[in-house]
Structure formats: structure tokens, C-alpha cells
Amino acid sequence: MASPKKNPKQGDRVVYSEFGASGSAAFERAIPEQPPHQQAIKVEASRKGRKGKTVTVISGFQLKPETLNALAKELKALCGSGGTVKDNTIEIQGDHAPKLVAALVAKGYKAKRSGG
Template identity: 40%
Template structure:
């Protein structure tokens, strides 16, 4: 059987393949994707509660696929020289780096704002 004659006989996918719209990452996977981010601002919070007195910057509102969030986290960790993790939909960076993070996010095309105390 030639590869041109192949078709799906049975699929558990509720939507046909032709209707899937894959989101392609830009050249820099950490950069904002305008079609996903639209006008949603990214907020950078400072948290200390429940962390044993340690300060953590929490970045909320990044509309990006998981690979984009991982790339953004990696970029932030490298430039800031600190640790961090993706927790759910939020990114966490160790230490108080709010102003630097906001500046870096704006360079990447995000509408970033510092929030919280």
C-alpha cells in the first residue's frame, strides 16, 4: 500500500486531523506569541508565605505552550544566575528580581507589570 493511499480508519481523537491548529514557536521560543498572548498582561509577584521565609518571584499570565514556558524559564534563570521552576501555569524564580524580570519580559514582547508587595 502506498503512503498516499493511507487514511485514518479509526481514531479516538474527537476532531479530525485537518482541524488541528498547531501553535508554532517563534525563532526565540521564550519570546511572546502575539496570537496567544493578545492583550493579557504578565504580572510579576513577590511571595514569601509558605516558603520558609525565602523570597520568590512568581510570574503569572504567560500564555505560551509548555515548551515556550520552559524556554522562558531557562532564559530567566541563566540571565539572573538563580534557580526556578514551572509550577502549574506560573513560573517561579528564586529571589527578588522583579524589576529585572519585568525589563527582560518587555524586551521579549510581553506586557509585563510588577505587582504585589
């Protein structure tokens, strides 16, 4: 049995779109990037959901993703370990909280150690 030919115009046609192209730059949420001294940063060592491995979680950033990734790269190099950026938080493998608090304060952030 031969498959029926589909008209290429038939399936790709948009019948109604209220706001135009949803993937355009106009619909992306603007993230206000505040100066470091106006950001309250929390540094916490955590093991939850990581099979007993300690990870230092740095949260409270209000930065653009590019700036946050650059900062994460710099902090990972300082600690000599790996890490990642997830949902405006930086996770660095290992317990490096005192070293990271000192580095962030030197950069002008209001950083505090949270937790035990």
C-alpha cells in the same frame, strides 16, 4: 497453597469504552499560544508557604509548555538563580522582580510588577 492461574485475557479486557483510548492525543487540551503583546504578565515577589524564602512568581502566561520552559530557562540564566515552572507560572528563586519586568518588556510582553 498454589495461587489460582489468572487468564491473561480476562483481566485486561475492556468491556465498554464510550470515547476510545483516553490517552490519545485527540483528548489533550489545546493551549492557544498568543503573541507576547497580547499577554498581561504579572510579576510578584512572594514568601508565602516558602519558610521565609523570597521567590519571584511570574504569572499570566498563555503559552505551550515547551515555550514556557524555554522562557523560564532564559529568565533563570538572566537572574543567575534556580527556579521552576508550575501551573503556567514561572517561579524564580530570590527577589528579581525589577530585572524580570525589564526583560519581559524587552521581549514584547505587557509585564507589570504586582505587590510590594
